[in-house]
Amino acid sequence: MPRVLTVVYSAFRIAMLHWVADPQWVIPNIIAPFIFTAVALTLFQGSSGPFGLYAVLGGGMMGMWGNTLYSSGFAIEFEKWQGTLEEVIATPSQLMHVITGRSVSNALFGLVNMVAVLVIAALGFRIPLGIANPLLFSISLLLTLLSVSSLGLIFASAFVLSRSAQTLTNGLEIPLYIISGSMFPVALLPFWIHPAAYVLGPTWGIDAIRLATSQEYASQTFWAGMSWNTAIILDLTIMLVITVGYVALAAALFKMVETRSRINGTLVEA
């Protein structure tokens, strides 16, 4: 396995071992999206259209967002708490590769939330969850997971640059949840918000996930009028391009953060 992948996998593995050993993180990450979904389903009860689907997938996406923003943004802080940051920095591996592994594990744990929400909606609220194209649904979900993880990398580096990053992260959770179209179609949001929505990779991912779930949704997307398959492929392509941009930005930020921290000692105790 190439060296970079070994490092990413090893960081992913140790993060998963921690998740398993520390169940207190699981509880808020499952309960919160469940409550959100339940509230939304209750509000939309009796409405026509794919509102149930919106609420269910939105609740699941909220779990993924929440995990990424909180946990990935907090990845460096976690190492500081454990007292392991200096040992990690002292290795020849790049900090970004380590945090990438953690970020992917966090987003993957968010997937658990998604599955939990889907199960709760199907069993508890009797929402029909027939997935039109399970293969495209799975691909869209996994690629969205990667996109969310790459956004987590940017947040992780911001934590080192500014101590107020936590406030920023907490403040951004709900706006990002709304802007990305997790709960409402982006088309329903004011026009001036649209640019912000469309530069977020997950916005396109969520669109692809919904399209793969139900053809009924096709009329409400950015690609209304296009064929169903083309719309999904376009969504995923745009998301991948944006994700590559996120990774490039994160790499530049990490390089800057590491150099700055070696000058002003923000990552190590001197």
Added chain:
Amino acid sequence: MMPETKARSTSASDKAIVAEHLCKVFSVTKGTLRRTKSQVVAVKDVSFEVGYGELFGLVGPNGAGKTTTIKMLTTMLIPTSGKATVLGYDVQKNVTKVREKIGIVLGGERGLYTRVNAIDNLRYFADLYGVPASVRDKRIKELLEFMGLWDRARDRVETYSKGMKQRLHLARGLINDPELIFMDEPTIGLDPEIARDTRDMIQQLVEKGKTVLLTTHYMFEADELCKRVAIIRKGEIAALDTPSGLKKYVRDASVVEVEGFGITDKEVAKFKETRDVLSVSADLGENKQVLRIQTPKGSEIISAVQEILKNSRIYDIKIKEPTLEDAYLRLVTT
């Protein structure tokens, strides 16, 4: 048995560490609305060399610049000025090379993933150091056996005692089979028996050809282990010599050691103002108190000692030869 280690790589330099006029200045910003910037000099001018296979000690009071010096040599901080090479590599230009070849052992209970077991901790760091998978598992087993942790290797680290955690720190510092190991206060907070074991392990590493740079607050430890010791004070090297060479700094003095009870800080302060007293160190424990008074006058000051301590109980007064600690105290307090 100490695990097998690879032979030392050849490098351009015949010294494991060369530090030349290292200096580190931090900028500190204060205030919210009216932000003021100031500068803190952590290391002013530090130069020294460490030979291959040497156990070199760096001692000094808190805030003297020991840790900052180590952080610069291990590439975690960029020096403000000066230069350093580690195993022949420039610490600013060859960051990855330096990191691949050195090990770091920090003291204290933190610095380990406590929710996972020792094997997973070591496996993670082995991967981060790029240890090939074919070597990794064998080395982890050897290291844990060497440290006496193999029987508990699959238990979570949070269930380990302080001593076990410190041994795991040592194992982690050796996971990449480094040529040079930086140890920052590796025996801090350990009970005497475990500290003894840790010192034995450090000694064994040097016997195996490893180079060690050790910082410690315990002078007897530096005296026992180190071939040479640098005393750092206010960001500068105050003295650098063998332990016996450093003791010559206090050749002009003897030590009056007073064992007693009820000695107060005020009385200790009085000694510091007394003529012919070069330095005083006090260990004011609850049951037994010990004062070490450095003086060129030897037994001649005993009457002055009795006068100052007239309200305290004196159990014993001895005249002793100065130790490395006495030399250290003289150098850092004068």
